Amino acid sequence: MDLGSVIQIWLAALFTVWIYSIAFRDNVFFKFAEHTFVGAAAGHNIVYAVDNIRRYGWTPFTQGATLYLVVFLLGLILYTRYHSKYFWLSRFPLAIMVGIGIGLSMRATVTAEFIAQIISTASLQLVGVDAWTAFSNLIFIIIVVSVVYFFVFTFPGLHGGGRAVIPKIARYGMMAAFGYAFANTVLSRFQMIFGRLDFLMSSWLPLPGAMMVLPIVLILLIYAMIPAEKRPWPKSS
Amino acid sequence: MREKRGFWSRLEDIPREVLYGLLLIAFIIPMIKPIGFPVPVSPETQKWYDTIDKLPAGSVIMIDFGYSGGGEPELGPMAVAVYHHIFKRGGLKAIAMSTSIEGPLLWDKAMAEVNPSQYGAQYGVDYIHIGYIAGTETAMAAVGKDLRATTSTDYKGNPLDQYPIMEGIKDASSFDLLIVFTTGGDQSEGWVRQWVTPYKTPYLCSVLAMMKPTMLPYQKAGQIIALTSGAQAGEMEYLVKVPARGIKSADVMTLTHLLIVVYVIVGNIAYYGKKYSGG
Amino acid sequence: MSLLIRRQIPIALVFITALLIMMDYFLKLPPLDARGVSWTSPVVKDLQNWGVILTAFALGFGAVNLFILHSRHISRRTVKQWPFSVWLLLMIILFTVVGVSYGATSPEYSWLYNSSYFALSATVYSSLGFYMTSGIYRALRARNVDAVILLVTGGIALLKNAPAVAVNAPFVVSIDSWLNAIPTTSAMRGIMISAALGAIALGIRTMTGKETGFLGRLTEAEKGG
Structure with a gap:
C-alpha cells in the first residue's frame, strides 16, 4: 500500500474515533473533528459549485450561448442578500428558482401524489377476492381516508363528538407506520455504524502500529473528557 | 443527603455508557468471530434482480448515484452489488449522474470496488458518469427534457460526443430503466415526479431503510417496480454471487437488533416495576 | 415604484416562471415548430438549465x-x-x-x-x-394504546430486520409483510395525499404573492403591500 493511502486511512480512522467519542463526553478532539467536518462540507460545496458553473454554464457560453451571461449575473446577484441596502436585488434570481421549483413540483404532484394515489386506493377490491385480502383492503382504505381526514379537515368540531373515531383510527394507523419507520431507522443507523467499525477493523487496525496507537488514542480521549478544572494539565482547553 | 433509589429506578436509569458499551460489544463480537447467519432474499430484491436480468440486450439504464457519504455504509454495498449485476449480465449501457454533491467521488469509490474491467466493461462504452448536476428536481427535469442541452461533458469534463455509449442518447425517452440510490427524499420522490410520471420510465429505487416507509405508497401505486433499502445489500450480493459488506453485516444486524429488543423489554419492565413498587 | 420593483416584480417572476413550466407540461400551445413542438418547450428547457446554474451559485x-x-x-x-x-x-x-x-x-x-x-x-x-x-x-414506553401500537409494529419490524430471526421464524416475516403493506403503506399514503394538497396550496399561494417567505426580510411598506 502506498504512503498516501496509509495516511488517508490513519486520518479517516482518527476522525472516526474522535467523532464517536461525543457519545460518551464532549472533548477537544471531537470539537476538532466537528469543525473539520463543517469546513470540509462548505469547501466541498464551493468546489462543486465552481465545477457546475464551469461545466453547465461556462462551456456553453464559450460555445456561443451568450445568454448565459445573464444567468451568471443573476447568480452573482444572489449574494446581494448579505448587503444591508441592496439585499432586495437577490429576490430576482431567487424568484426564478422558486418559480421553477413550484412549476416542476406542482405539475407532477397532482398526478403522482394525488391522482395516482387515489386511483390506486380506489382500485382495491373488496369483493371477488378472498376474505383476508378483502379485510386487508378494507383496513387500507379506512386508514387512507381517516389520515386524509385527520390532516385536511381540521376545522373546529370535526375531530370531536361522534366523529372523534376518525382521527383516532388515523392516529392508530400512523402509529403503526411510525413503529415500522422507527425499526427501519434503527436498521439504517446500525448499518452506518457497522460500516465505520468495519472500516476501523478491516482497514485501519491491520496497519502496522495501529493496534499500539489505539489505546493511546483512547487514553487521550478519556483524559480530554475530564472537566478542565479536575485535570492536572492543561487547566483550560 | 443522597436519596436511596430502588432497584427499578436504578435499572431505568442505567448510565448511557453501559448501554453504548453493550451495543459496541454486540457490534464487535460477530465482526471478530463471524457466526455466518443466513441472508433471506425478500420478494422485492428478487423482483429488482429479475427486472435487470430480463432487460433486452442494448438497454440503456440511467443510474442516479444520489447518496451522500453519510449513507455510503448502507447504500454503497447495494450500489456495488447492482453494478456487479449489470456488468455480469452484460449487453447493458449504464449511464450514471448524481443529484448528490458527493455522488461523483462516491461513484469512483464504488467503481474501484466493482472493478468493471474484470467483466470486460469499458468506460465510455458500457458505463459512464455525466457528473453531479445541481438543482435536484430541476436537474432531473432538465436531463429528462434534453440531456445534451444540460451537459455536454462527462464528470471529468471530457466531451460526451467522444463516447460510444452516448450515441443516440437525447432525453428521458432514450432510457429503458431508471435506477436510483439515494439518501434524500427529494431525490427518490423527485424521480417519480420528473421521470416516472411524464415519461413512464420503469423505476427501481434503493433508499436508506429509514426512508422506505415514505416510498411505499409509490410502490403500491405501481410507480416503482421494486423498492429496496441499502440494508438489503446482502440479499443482492447473494443473488449476484459477489459476497461483500452486505452479507458480512448480517451477523451484526442480528445481534444488535436482538439487543435493541431486549433494551425495549427491559426498559418497559423497569418502568412498570418502578410504577407499581413505588421506586 | 420601489415597491413594484422590490416586491411585485419578483412575485410576478415566480408566477410567470411556474406558469410557463406547467403550461409546457399540460398544454401544446401554438405556434408549433416543424416537429410539432410548442414554443414553450425550448423556453422551459432554457429555464431549467438556468435553474441548474443558479442552484450551483447558491451552493456557496x-x-x-x-x-x-x-x-x-x-x-x-x-x-x-x-x-x-x-x-x-x-x-x-x-x-x-x-x-x-x-x-x-x-x-x-x-x-x-x-x-x-x-x-x-x-x-x-x-x-x-x-x-x-x-x-x-x-x-419507548407502553404508556397508552398509541404507544403500544408503535411498540408492537416496531418490535416485529425489528425482529424481521434481524436476518437470522427472519430465516428461522417465517411467521415474523409474514406479520411484518402485512404491517408493511397495509397499515404502514395506507397511513403513508394518507400523509402523502394530504401533503400533496398542502404543496399545491402553498404553490398557488406563493405564485399569487400570498406567501412571501422567499423574499426574505420585508420592510414595513413591503409588508403592507
Whole structure:
C-alpha cells in the first residue's frame, strides 16, 4: 500500500474515533473533528459549485450561448442578500428558482401524489377476492381516508363528538407506520455504524502500529473528557 | 443527603455508557468471530434482480448515484452489488449522474470496488458518469427534457460526443430503466415526479431503510417496480454471487437488533416495576 | 415604484416562471415548430438549465455564512472557540484551493475528500445510532394504546430486520409483510395525499404573492403591500 493511502486511512480512522467519542463526553478532539467536518462540507460545496458553473454554464457560453451571461449575473446577484441596502436585488434570481421549483413540483404532484394515489386506493377490491385480502383492503382504505381526514379537515368540531373515531383510527394507523419507520431507522443507523467499525477493523487496525496507537488514542480521549478544572494539565482547553 | 433509589429506578436509569458499551460489544463480537447467519432474499430484491436480468440486450439504464457519504455504509454495498449485476449480465449501457454533491467521488469509490474491467466493461462504452448536476428536481427535469442541452461533458469534463455509449442518447425517452440510490427524499420522490410520471420510465429505487416507509405508497401505486433499502445489500450480493459488506453485516444486524429488543423489554419492565413498587 | 420593483416584480417572476413550466407540461400551445413542438418547450428547457446554474451559485451560501460567523469569533477571540474557527476557515480554503485547482474529481481532491469529509460525514450520521439506543431504552414506553401500537409494529419490524430471526421464524416475516403493506403503506399514503394538497396550496399561494417567505426580510411598506 502506498504512503498516501496509509495516511488517508490513519486520518479517516482518527476522525472516526474522535467523532464517536461525543457519545460518551464532549472533548477537544471531537470539537476538532466537528469543525473539520463543517469546513470540509462548505469547501466541498464551493468546489462543486465552481465545477457546475464551469461545466453547465461556462462551456456553453464559450460555445456561443451568450445568454448565459445573464444567468451568471443573476447568480452573482444572489449574494446581494448579505448587503444591508441592496439585499432586495437577490429576490430576482431567487424568484426564478422558486418559480421553477413550484412549476416542476406542482405539475407532477397532482398526478403522482394525488391522482395516482387515489386511483390506486380506489382500485382495491373488496369483493371477488378472498376474505383476508378483502379485510386487508378494507383496513387500507379506512386508514387512507381517516389520515386524509385527520390532516385536511381540521376545522373546529370535526375531530370531536361522534366523529372523534376518525382521527383516532388515523392516529392508530400512523402509529403503526411510525413503529415500522422507527425499526427501519434503527436498521439504517446500525448499518452506518457497522460500516465505520468495519472500516476501523478491516482497514485501519491491520496497519502496522495501529493496534499500539489505539489505546493511546483512547487514553487521550478519556483524559480530554475530564472537566478542565479536575485535570492536572492543561487547566483550560 | 443522597436519596436511596430502588432497584427499578436504578435499572431505568442505567448510565448511557453501559448501554453504548453493550451495543459496541454486540457490534464487535460477530465482526471478530463471524457466526455466518443466513441472508433471506425478500420478494422485492428478487423482483429488482429479475427486472435487470430480463432487460433486452442494448438497454440503456440511467443510474442516479444520489447518496451522500453519510449513507455510503448502507447504500454503497447495494450500489456495488447492482453494478456487479449489470456488468455480469452484460449487453447493458449504464449511464450514471448524481443529484448528490458527493455522488461523483462516491461513484469512483464504488467503481474501484466493482472493478468493471474484470467483466470486460469499458468506460465510455458500457458505463459512464455525466457528473453531479445541481438543482435536484430541476436537474432531473432538465436531463429528462434534453440531456445534451444540460451537459455536454462527462464528470471529468471530457466531451460526451467522444463516447460510444452516448450515441443516440437525447432525453428521458432514450432510457429503458431508471435506477436510483439515494439518501434524500427529494431525490427518490423527485424521480417519480420528473421521470416516472411524464415519461413512464420503469423505476427501481434503493433508499436508506429509514426512508422506505415514505416510498411505499409509490410502490403500491405501481410507480416503482421494486423498492429496496441499502440494508438489503446482502440479499443482492447473494443473488449476484459477489459476497461483500452486505452479507458480512448480517451477523451484526442480528445481534444488535436482538439487543435493541431486549433494551425495549427491559426498559418497559423497569418502568412498570418502578410504577407499581413505588421506586 | 420601489415597491413594484422590490416586491411585485419578483412575485410576478415566480408566477410567470411556474406558469410557463406547467403550461409546457399540460398544454401544446401554438405556434408549433416543424416537429410539432410548442414554443414553450425550448423556453422551459432554457429555464431549467438556468435553474441548474443558479442552484450551483447558491451552493456557496453555506461557506459565506460560515465565513461571516467564524470571522466574528476570531476577531472577538471567543473563548474555547476561536482556534476552532480558524481551523474551520482553513479547511474551507484548503478544500476550495485543492478542488478548484486540481479538479473536483482529481486524485488529489479525492484523497482529501476520503481522508476527511467522507469519513467524518459517514461517522457523524452513524453516531446518531448511539443516541437512538439510549432513547429507545428510556423513552419507548407502553404508556397508552398509541404507544403500544408503535411498540408492537416496531418490535416485529425489528425482529424481521434481524436476518437470522427472519430465516428461522417465517411467521415474523409474514406479520411484518402485512404491517408493511397495509397499515404502514395506507397511513403513508394518507400523509402523502394530504401533503400533496398542502404543496399545491402553498404553490398557488406563493405564485399569487400570498406567501412571501422567499423574499426574505420585508420592510414595513413591503409588508403592507
